[in-house]
Amino acid sequence: MEKTLILIKPDGVERLLIGPIVTRFEQRGLKIVGLKMLQVSDELARRHYAIHEGKPFFEPLIEYITSSPVVAIVLAGPQAVQAARNTIGATRPVEASAGTIRGDFGLMVGRNLVHGSDSPENANKEIDLWFNPSELVDYKRTIDTWILE
Numbered sequence: 241m242e243k244t245l246i247l248i249k250p251d252g253v254e255r256l257l258i259g260p261i262v263t264r265f266e267q268r269g270l271k272i273v274g275l276k277m278l279q280v281s282d283e284l285a286r287r288h289y290a291i292h293e294g295k296p297f298f299e300p301l302i303e304y305i306t307s308s309p310v311v312a313i314v315l316a317g318p319q320a321v322q323a324a325r326n327t328i329g330a331t332r333p334v335e336a337s338a339g340t341i342r343g344d345f346g347l348m349v350g351r352n353l354v355h356g357s358d359s360p361e362n363a364n365k366e367i368d369l370w371f372n373p374s375e376l377v378d379y380k381r382t383i384d385t386w387i388l389e
């Protein structure tokens with residue numbers, strides 16, 4: 241099964257949206273195989289967003305992601321990366337469709353609530369960066385008979 245890394249960013253945590261955001265993914269049928277809360281270090285933030293280094297929004301982005309705790313989640317499912325990105329919505333919340341997390345809860349690109357990996361390759365790299373293998377749980381869900389064909 242494909243895996244993807246999700247972060248509930250500091251605004252999601254501070255705005256009491258951990259539950260509603262996790263619920264969106266759970267209800268979609270994606271399986272939670274890793275979940276933890278952590279205060280992100282400057283070093284981890286810079287490694288996670290290394291691809292954006294040098295862009296004008298890079299330093300504010302690092303400040304944002306390290307400003308309060310985040311919840312890091314690994315989801316598994318068929319095409320989990322694409323499914324999660326669609327549930328999250330467009331990068332700019334104003335452009336995100338209603339019904340998506342960003343489209344329902346956000347307004348500004350610098351407070352867009354959630355991160356989701358953008359490809360299976362990057363997902364694997366990000367999962368390695370954020371989780372130890374021992375923190376991921378391999379288990380069967382009985383309900384999957386009714387979610388997966």
Ligand code: DAT
Nearest residue numbers: 292297301330331349350352354355356358
């Ligand atoms: P996404 O988080 O949708 O994958 P991204 O990887 O292009 O988007 O950018 C990472 C984060 O950086 C994004 O969630 C918010 C911020 N960001 C991206 N483009 C921006 C811009 N033009 N101005 C301000 N912040 C931006």
Ligand code: MG
Nearest residue numbers: 355356357358
């Ligand atoms: Mg991205």
